[in-house]
Every structure is written in C-alpha cells, then in structure tokens.
Amino acid sequence: MIRVGVDIGGTKIKVGLVKEEDGALLTKGKIPFVHEGYEVVFQQIAAEINRLLEEAHQSIEQVGSIGLAVPGSIDTRQGRVLHAHNLGFHDVPVVAAMKQYFPEIPVYVGNDANAAALGELCCGVFQGYRTAVLLTIGTGVGGGIICEGKMFNGGRDHGVELGHMMLKYGGIQCSCGNYGCVESYCTATWLIEEGRKLIKEGKDSLVVKRAEGNPDKVDGKLVVDAARDKDPLAMEIMETFVDNLSAAITSINALMDPEIIAIGGGISGAGDILFQPLREKVKEKSFFKVEYNIVPAHLGNDAGIIGAANLYHNGV
Numbered sequence: 001m002i003r004v005g006v007d008i009g010g011t012k013i014k015v016g017l018v019k020e021e022d023g024a025l026l027t028k029g030k031i032p033f034v035h036e037g038y039e040v041v042f043q044q045i046a047a048e049i050n051r052l053l054e055e056a057h058q059s060i061e062q063v064g065s066i067g068l069a070v071p072g073s074i075d076t077r078q079g080r081v082l083h084a085h086n087l088g089f090h091d092v093p094v095v096a097a098m099k100q101y102f103p104e105i106p107v108y109v110g111n112d113a114n115a116a117a118l119g120e121l122c123c124g125v126f127q128g129y130r131t132a133v134l135l136t137i138g139t140g141v142g143g144g145i146i147c148e149g150k151m152f153n154g155g156r157d158h159g160v161e162l163g164h165m166m167l168k169y170g171g172i173q174c175s176c177g178n179y180g181c182v183e184s185y186c187t188a189t190w191l192i193e194e195g196r197k198l199i200k201e202g203k204d205s206l207v208v209k210r211a212e213g214n215p216d217k218v219d220g221k222l223v224v225d226a227a228r229d230k231d232p233l234a235m236e237i238m239e240t241f242v243d244n245l246s247a248a249i250t251s252i253n254a255l256m257d258p259e260i261i262a263i264g265g266g267i268s269g270a271g272d273i274l275f276q277p278l279r280e281k282v283k284e285k286s287f288f289k290v291e292y293n294i295v296p297a298h299l300g301n302d303a304g305i306i307g308a309a310n311l312y313h314n315g316v
C-alpha cells in the first residue's frame with residue numbers, strides 16, 4: 001500500500017509517495033505554492049499526486065491515505081487549518097478540499113513540525129523509542145513530541161508549539177507577539193543577527209572577513225564555521241546559542257524526561273561544535289543528572305513528506 005505525504009510550505013509544496021511496509025520514499029515531486037486561494041492550491045496538489053502515481057506506475061486504488069503537513073495551527077479533528085500565516089490560510093477546511101479530488105481516500109492533516117517528529121518515529125532516529133522530542137531549528141523553532149509511542153497532538157488536537165515556550169520572561173519580542181519565546185533565542189535568525197552585529201560594530205573577526213563586511217552575506221553556517229575555526233567572537237556567539245538552547249531543553253527534560261532529543265534544521269549539521277557542549281550544558285542544568293541522548297535528526301528535507309505520509313498512524 002502507498003501513503004501519500006504532502007508538505008505544504010509558503011513557497012513550495014513537496015509531494016511524496018511512501019511505501020507503507022518500510023516507510024521508504026518511492027518518488028517525490030515539488031510544485032510552487034501559488035497565493036491564489038486554497039481551492040487552486042488543492043487542485044494543483046491533486047494534479048501532482050496523480051502525476052506521481054502515473055510516473056511510479058501505481059494506481060489510485062493502492063493509495064491508503066493522504067496526509068497534509070501544514071506550518072500553522074490545526075484542528076485535526078475538524079480537518080481545518082485555523083491559522084497558517086505563511087500560506088494565507090485562515091480557517092480553511094483542508095481535508096474537505098483534498099477529499100473533493102479523492103473522495104474514497106482518508107485524508108489527515110497535522111502541523112508540519114509535529115508530523116516531522118512522527119516521521120522520525122516511523123523511519124528515523126526515534127525508531128524504537130516511546131518518549132522523544134524533536135526541535136527543528138531554522139528561521140523559527142518548530143518541534144514535535146512523541147509520547148507513549150505516539151505523536152502527541154496536544155490536549156485539544158491543535159498540536160504543540162515548542163518554539164513558543166517561554167525562555168526569557170520579558171525578553172526579545174517574538175513573531176507571535178509575546179516576549180522571550182524560545183524562537184527568539186535559538187534560531188538561525190538569532191545566529192545571523194549576532195554575526196551581523198560584529199560587522200556593525202567593526203569587530204576583528206573571521207565572520208566580518210568572510211562576509212567581506214557585507215551583512216547580507218552572513219548566514220548561520222558562516223558563524224558556525226568561524227566558531228569551528230576558533231574565531232573567539234564567533235565562539236562566544238556559539239556559546240550563548242548553546243546556553244539558550246540547553247535552557248530550553250532543560251525545561252523539556254523537567255516536563256517529560258524524554259529518552260531521546262533530536263535537533264533538526266540546518267544547524268543539526270554543525271556536528272560536535274554544537275552537540276558536545278549542548279549535552280554537557282543540558283546535563284549540568286537538568287534536574288536529572290544523566291547523559292541525555294541529544295542527536296541530529298535523521299530525515300532532513302524529507303521529514304515533512306514522510307511525517308505527513310505517516311499521519312494515518314495517529315488517526316483523526
């Protein structure tokens with residue numbers, strides 16, 4: 001049987017066919033997200049699903065379910081997206097919109113970061129664990145919780161928002177309007193901002209040299225690489241970043257003491273310069289003085305597709 005996963009983003013939509021037996025991706029495709037109303041979006045998704053089925057020589061009868069991963073707050077029971085600002089979706093009946101094209105096939109919807117955690121459980125780094133937390137770090141912080149071997153979808157089926165846990169009460173204002181969220185301190189955006197400050201302040205640093213004094217050339221990787229090359233100011237930035245992230249993970253540990261924590265997003269490729277001090281600081285700060293299992297996420301760019309394709313595990 002085939003499970004279809006659709007990862008809907010603000011610029012592109014990724015669609016994949018996943019084999020149920022081993023969770024492997026059979027084929028995948030990408031279409032642009034057009035801001036012309038959700039009806040047009042779902043018409044194009046349906047066309048892409050049909051195209052991929054044809055390409056993989058599979059018939060629609062072999063499709064067991066379709067899962068939609070959406071960056072926003074979802075009412076999974078009602079099959080509606082409550083808010084997805086990047087998509088311009090507000091109270092959109094996404095399950096009904098998809099079923100219009102595939103009336104016989106069950107359709108599920110979930111938050112994209114929550115779904116990515118489910119993907120890691122089904123065929124990634126969480127396999128075999130019952131309690132796990134994924135933090136996806138990019139321009140924002142997303143995340144998902146696996147509890148008792150299932151994706152935890154929140155008490156009201158609206159998903160969880162790990163990026164909006166409070167890290168520093170009264171701190172920097174977050175995109176959600178609140179002050180001091182995890183998302184304001186533990187993102188690639190934060191790293192870039194700190195790197196740009198070095199340029200503005202005219203500091204002597206590899207970050208400034210490698211960006212040729214141009215703030216637009218600073219990205220997260222540039223700051224991490226400069227720290228790896230022992231640039232003192234970049235190392236200071238990394239240290240503060242790890243300090244912030246370890247504080248967020250410490251709160252998660254106090255709440256649910258997970259067996260494993262995975263870090264996803266571009267920063268997860270940073271390797272030992274991130275993970276070693278992170279494990280040390282988390283142990284130092286956590287209530288339970290144990291070696292926490294903190295690892296890079298496994299599924300990378302396909303996490304959304306694979307997670308969406310596995311949403312049927314969680315049901316409605």
Ligand SMILES: [Zn+2]
Pocket residue numbers: 163164174175176177178181183
């Ligand atoms: Zn927030």
